[in-house]
Amino acid sequence: MQVLASLTRAKLGWGALQPVSSRIRLARAALLGRHSVMPSPLDRLLPGLVAFLVVACGEEGGGGSALVPAPRASAVSPPGPAADPSAPARAARETAPTVSAARVEGPALRFAKEKHEFGEASDTRILRCAYAFENVGTEPVVISRIKPSCGCMTTRLSKMCFEPGEGAELELEWKPLGRGRQTKGLTVHSTAFPGGFHRLFATCEVRPFVRVEPPLVYFGEVEMGKEHTLRATLTCEDPSFVIESIACPNPHVAVAVVEDTSPGPRAIEVTVRESAPWGQVVGKVTVRVRGRVPPGDGEVVHDLSFNTHARVFGDLRTDKTMFAVGKVSPGAKFRYEVRLTRASGEPFRLLDLGVDNSQPPGMTVAAEPLAAGGYKMVLTGASGSYRGYVRGQVRFATDVPGEPARRLAIAGNVAE
Structure with missing residues (x-):
């Protein structure tokens, strides 16, 4: 031996x-x-x-030459303590670069990916992902702001300043709403990007736990002073789901479960009450249900919201429910028209017409007679140096019996 x-x-x-x-x-x-x-x-x-x-x-060695010297054995570190499952979420990930790239002059931020695909997911879940990045420049990078495109998204970043070679992960949480394929964006603001910002994206095929058909309960034009009812149907991934509550904060809209046909879809009724005022009536209905998410993920309590819309008129009616001027450029003029007529077709006179609480100042409204009867109310204005929301009300009064003075809102925005 x-x-x-x-x-x-x-x-x-x-x-x-x-x-x-x-x-x-x-x-x-x-x-x-x-x-x-x-x-x-x-x-x-x-x-x-x-x-x-x-x-x-x-x-x-599988037939290799025996005269080749063996490589020196590498050092083996003694085993450490068991890994903490929560450590990744708490680790200071910026301590190690995450994106390999050649250095460039000045501040430069590079992401390992621009888009994350979640695939199909239930709207009962919170989706999470992270976007790794690194400062590949020769100067420090400062991220001034991170803006999600939707209130259903939140972000988390350990710090906002990164030296050359430092990297981190921008963490995203998304609570998807609605149904179908959705793409949301994140805007990262920094002087490290051409133009001062960079866009990241996340995509998901949202599978709703609860559905309502139709998704918008639309009444169209209805007669003032009378009750009007439509039905909608609720379905759930769990056929044995329980409706815990259903409500609408608009006092002129009532909602109720018609009958409990469990298991299976449930019918609900949406009613515009006879007390509904003249003009546009909008209600947001919220249904809270309890059921089990397949395939056996446990019981959840989930809220579903949908809208109802009606245009309530008497004899006097308009073809639009507001003066929606939309987006207005700074220093530009704008114009918007609304037609005022009678359902009976009888002639009538305008007794008063004006603008209240004008923003920007100086908006005016004038009446032009229509050949078929009625008037065209024409709103005009100029944004000038004003910036912000376009607001106010157009008031009008007529000699139509039983029709008091009415108002229509003005809505828009002055922006670049």
């Missing part, structure tokens, strides 16, 4: 690079404890042993 050890040390050390005969003599010398290298009967035995060891060592 001492011979084998000596030969192995010779093979793995500097002796592996010397001729075989020299290694035989050195091995014999090591065995006998002397330095003589003269031939002896042992010399006839050692070549066979060396040949055997050479072949055996070569077979361990």
Whole structure:
């Protein structure tokens, strides 16, 4: 065994690079404890042993040459403590670069990905992902603001300033609403980007836990002073779902479950009450249900919201429910028209017409008679140096019996 050890040390050390005969003599010398290298009967035995060891060592490497020195073994660190499952969420991820890229002059931020695809997901879940990035420039990068495109999204970033070579992960939480394929955006503001900002995206095929058909309960034009009712149908991924509550904050809209047909879809009624005022009546209905999310993820309590809309008129009516001027450029003029007529077709006179609470100041309204009867009310204005929302009311009064003075809202926005 001492011979084998000596030969192995010779093979793995500097002796592996010397001729075989020299290694035989050195091995014999090591065995006998002397330095003589003269031939002896042992010399006839050692070549066979060396040949055997050479072949055996070569077979361990799959047939490679046994004369190639083995690489130095790498250091192995002792095992550490068990990993903390929550550590990734709390780690200071900016300490290690996450995006490999060549350095560029000035501040430069580079993301490993621009878009995250969640695939299909229930709207009962909170979706989470992260966008890794690195400062690949030669100067520090400051992120001034991160703006999601929707209130259903929140972001988290450990800090806002990154030295060259530093990286981190921008974490996103998304509570999807609605149904179908949706794409949301994040705008990252920083001087590190051309134009001062950079857009990231997240996409999901939203599968609603509860559905309502139709998604908008639309009454159209209805007669003032009378009750009007429409039905909608609720369905759920859990056929045995329970409706815990249903309500609408508009006092002129009533909602109720028609009958409990569990398991299966449920019918609900939406009613515009006879007390509904003249003009546009809008209600937001919220239904709270309890059920189990397939495939067995447990019981959830989930809220579904949908809208109802009606245009309530008496004899006097308009073709629009507001003066919606929309977006107005700074320094620009704008104009919007609303037609005022009678359902009976009888002629009438305008007794009063004006604008109240004008923003921007100076909006005016004028009446132009229509050939078929009635009037065209024309709103005009100029944004000038004003910035912000366009607001106010157009008031009008007529000689139509039973129709008091009415108002229509003005809505818009002055922006670049």
